[in-house]
Amino acid sequence: MVKVGSSSLTTAAGGLDADRVDALVDVLVKQEDRQIVLVSSGAIAAGLAPLGFARRPSDLARQQAAASVGQGLLLARYTASFARYGRRVGQVLLTSDDTSRRAHYRNAYRTLDQLLELGAVPVVNENDTVATDEIRFGDNDRLAALVAHLVRADLLVLLSDVDGLYDGDPRKPGTRRIEEVAGPEDLVGVEIGKAGKSGVGTGGMVTKVEAASIATEAGIPVVLTSAGHAGEALAGAPTGTFFHATGRRSAGRLLWLAHASVPRGAVVLDDGAVRAVTERGSSLLPAGITAVEGEFTAGEPIELRDGAGQAVARGLVNFDAREIPQLIGRSTHELARELGPAYEREVVHRDDLVLMRA
Secondary structure: OEEEOHHHOEOOOOOEOHHHHHHHHHHHOOOOOOOOOEEEOOHHHHHHOOOOOOOOOOOHHHHHHHHHHHHHHHHHHHHHHHHOOOOOEEEEEEOOHHHHOHHHHHHHHHHHHHHHHOOOEEEEEEOOOOOOHHHOOOOHHHHHHHHHHHOOOOOEEEEEOOOOOEOOOOOOOOOOEOOEEOOHHHHOOOOOOOOOOOOOOOOOHHHHHHHHHHHHHOOOOEEEEEHHHHHHHHHOOOOOEEEOOOOOOOOHHHHHHHHOOOOOEEEEEOHHHHHHHHHOOOOEOHHHEEEEEEOOOOOOEEEEEOOOOOEEEEEEOOOOHHHHHHOOOOOHHHHHHHHOHHHOOOOEOHHHEEEOOO
């Protein structure tokens, strides 16, 4: 799994740099014994110059317009570059809504799996042209970590304009590159910078470290380095910063539910229900609910909160918000007798529920 940022693909004046794209593709095609999935930023950046924008716009509507123009330019450039080696590419555009719901998640997996099986290189990006604030990943670094989990990647390589993670501003003397990160404790006290001055990206080092955390907790090691060192990273040579895997692979959709979904509302749990969900791995039943907040429909993500308002879990709800008040505090058997067998079920099933970190 390889993710490349806008700043590694564009010129100083704006627009795609064909030489940079070709240099990246030259490295990727050499991995003949590996299947590569590429998450590529650059759609909005590619659309700035054609639309006459001097810099990345701040409002969502104009970002979507730039992405609409730039996405075609970006894919055309990759298509032409990979064609030099007789390789095909396939475009995969995602929103978080495509992957937190069970059926959509399976569809995304099948598409990527088939592209790889057919020898094509999937080029993944967020669907910026239609994504709203509620269904945006926020940055392609996080998208890359989640897609790496989706395709069961062995390694995630995050390519930046900086050759690794430093313990301070790399432009200042005395800072050093951190060669390995074994766990969160290794980052205590490290000053992590935000997006750079190029004006075409959205992340910076903060989102890359967050993405590394998501991937490593899901059992996927991460290399963070510059685009110029992509070859070394894929060859397993020492380069950049290596983040060791810290966890085990979890059930597929749950990682997306935890990191890519935006809750549409919440239910408040009594103390017994909190313990059942967090300690015993139980589903959430109507009897354990004390209140409902927000407007949502069945199948959407919601938060499960304790009496103090702290989110203890997130899950996909089986009822509309307007239905839940009549269910509060009642057993499923009682509800089935009064309202019918459709109400003898969980409000959130344990298979659609993920605990949130304290």
